[in-house]
Amino acid sequence: MSKKVLQGFILTLAISFFNHACSSNNTNTMDTTVKLTSQAYGVFEGQPITEYTLTNAHGMQVGIINYGGALTKIITQAKDSSWGDVLTGYDSLSGFTQTANPYFGALIGRYANRIAKGTYKVDGIEYHAALNNNGQSLHGGLKGFDKVVWTATPLAGDSSIQLNYESKDGEEGYPGNLKVQVVYTLTADNGIKIDYTATTDKTTVINLTNHAYFNLSAGKSLTIKDHILQINANQYTPVDALLIPTGESLDVKSTPMDFTQAKRIGDDLDKVEGGYDHNWILNKAEGLQEVANVYDPLSGRSLTVLTTEPGLQFYSGNFLDGTLMHTKNGIQYIKHGALTLETQHFPDAPNQAKFPTTLLKPGETYTHTTIYKFATK
């Protein structure tokens, strides 16, 4: 072997060692690859509905449709290594469009939760949001953001789906043309990140959230009573018989509302009239923070909620009654069959001077980030 050939051989060997060392290092870092697929999901009011499925390197899957910007599936692994769908939902678009659909997986706006009698003032002018719940306005009115078709755009990198919707001035009784953008991202560490932004051309009220219902057993337990919940909140906002906040902030200590220490949901459920359907005042400063955790001992799955919002509506599926149609695998979603953890501003804030403001003015940008992060232990 000539000296030159030997030098070349040594160089090739060195490069190959270097590449190997780099790729070994790469195996230690998280694989951020996400695979995106899409499939036709039906037609609504003449517009095609598409389901986008994101799959990360662990195999976790999330489905999103442009009808209502709704989540359709969240498939994660249990401690026995089996995969299951922890999102309560439907097998087709007909499920989502049925009148009784209690907002499964959907984006909620322009105002999540209730506005008393739908009436509120902005700059001294009285507005009337559409009434759809015992004389109150719930989740944006008769045709909220959960019942409209969003424009969906997969983003570069295949891990995010961007949804856009423009809500017209006066729509459902809200002032201002509101441009809303929501980006769903499936992260490498099994999180579903939801980034909301919005701008308006007239002062309006805004409260956006996602209304995913979870049962971490993925169909193995009929209710969420055995799930163990912890919420970082020392106070909550009590409500009247119509579920409108009384305006008070009460301490959770020594009440069934206390989830400061992890507690089985079923333990105090019967002590709360109608079940849990309240807004907890989160112990948090500005910024994205961990606010709640729910664990299902049966499957070993846990869900951690992180948010920038000041409130969390924990709803124990009190109105589910087993009558919904087109459910996944024909499951009957019975009372307490699933729970929601809706990150939000406080209900009826437009009428409650003591609650954090929900006003959005022209020139400002509404922002909200929430992450639902899944793990198995």
Ligand code: BGC
């Ligand atoms: C509300 C419940 C309501 C449910 C479904 C929740 O966000 O707090 O009162 O029944 O949504 O409509």
